[in-house]
Amino acid sequence: MIKTIKTHLKPLLAACMAMGLTTAAAQTHTLRLGHGIAQEHPLGQGALRFAEILEKNSGGKLAMKVFPATQLGSEGQMIGAVRGGVQDLVITSTAPVATQIKEYLLFDLPFLLETDAEADALLDGPIGQKLLDLAESREMVGLCYWENGFRQVTNSKREVKSLEDLSGLKLRTMQNPVYIDAFKALGANAIPMPFTELYTAMETRAIDAQENPVAIIHSNKFYEVQKYLTLTNHAYAPYVVLMSRKTWNKLGEDEQKAMKQSCQEARDYQRALSRDMTAELLELLKKEGLTLSTLSPSETQRLREQIQPIIGKYTNEIGPELVEQAQRQLQQMRASSGGKS
Template sequence: MPILVSGRLCAALVASLFVSTAASAQVQDRTLKFGYSTFEAHPLGQGANKFVELVGQKSGGKIKMKVYPATQLGSETQTISATQGGVQDIVGTSTAPLVGLVKEYAIFDFPFLFSNEKEADAVVDGPVGQTLLAKLSDKNLVGLCFFENGFRHVTNSKRPITTAADVEGLKIRTMQNPVYIDAFKTLGANAVPMPWPEVYTALESGAIDAQENPYGIIYVNKLNEVQKYVSVTKHAYSPWAMIMSKKLWDKLSPEEQKIFVDSCNEAKTYQRQVSRAEDAKIISELKAKGMAINELSPEETAKIKAKLQPVIDKYAPSVGEELVRQAQTSIAGTH
């Protein structure tokens, strides 16, 4: 009997070793190029580093990534294009620049679509998010998962924004995205689409008065040096898409593909936790650095939202009524 058990153990060990070796054979040594727009200290950068770490662990150290943060490889639009062409392997990007490739991504630009992070998670991790990631395939890209950039707020050098009227006349930088441009024009601002690397200098010189971004972007880019006021508008929520070149994806084994998807999904949970924990700290830091932070009342938020409804009505047909319905269903499911 001991010999039989030993034999079974031996057979099990051999089988385990065979499976392990077979899986290992499907993972090749690779060094990949991964670029994104934020600094490594930002929660997105921390999430990106966690993703790199997890891919390394799950591949047994075979898959390595050279990371290029802080627009070292170009603007988001440029790095998306480079990833499409296979010049860059992986990109982390805001979803707004993707609208030029897949019009349905404009759903994330709808003003006041989400009230809180729970609603946002339900949409990006649910059927809407999966549909949007899948749509990148026709554009030579593969969507892996969504990180969180966060709720966006307006900063400016002129005045606190407490009503819709306070937005009027501000020269505000927006992303190169039609929904954002139309939304701020509707509020009476002079919307100036501009690549992110140019924004600090434009604010410093007075070429523009304002910009809009989540707290983390405001903080790590030291916008307190060129902006006085932060108005907590929460006018939009920005996911951050993790995307791979389809040229690379098609060369990967199923085992390698699984490593990237699993690593992204683990890293997104970590990244969102970091993002949400740091917001409160960042608000205190920005105040300490001299920024004046004000909240909008629920009544004024409702007025601004109503004023922007025509923008949503304009873009809803191109996004697709079914996708909008799915988003609304996911949001309703959180209550």
């Protein structure tokens, strides 16, 4: 009798186990995250870590599939897909977001930020949160900011150590009005161009110069077509992690909390990796043949003075109150740290 019961129970138990596995699989919500950078870049590594952390923090309820290197389209295309609910998440530089939310131009103001600590304080504080909240007006949820880094100038013509050395250089900028106007004011021939066309344009000498953070310069092998690198630190470039509001609204409260917490944990990892790699990559770029230069404090001040009209112009567009709030916070930081924030 017992043997007969066991015989009948076996298929029942097997069916229950299969049902349990199916239910568990159904409870896992897989999200699609896209970004535009190579996987070996700090952003690419941070995105993979984000996926690991999210699965752990959500207790396995949320998984994430990462699509690097513009596999899902350009940054602008991915932002549009996230707004439409076709794509769940995008990690993008803030510049294309500024075409839809003008306040994001704040991050493009030249020489606004001087140190990593200042960047972290501004992005992770009330001002950064205010801009994240504005994403809701575009059917997105702003989760947190990651790091692209301070932007530097490379060129194939000459060593840039003064304001005059920039004069006449055909310099590619992002398709962003602040960058275009700023480099025109500095005497360069600013040429807006999609990033995907940049390497070929430098290789064919259609342009002489470009500006990007060190990790971008290295990972895209710009040293093959450029000869000089100048550490201008003319702007700090953040990434922003944006989620489709349509996807967000499908999540439970605990899952939403896990999303934000995981974004912040991955942010801390990604920023640390970016800063560690930047120091290492500068040495590698020198070994690859790039001549490395820095601007003296007096030359940096000359550049600052030259672009003041541009800062004034875009302050009015961004909103004077927001810009003044950011500048006031940074001035307080510098004062409290003796000018070394």
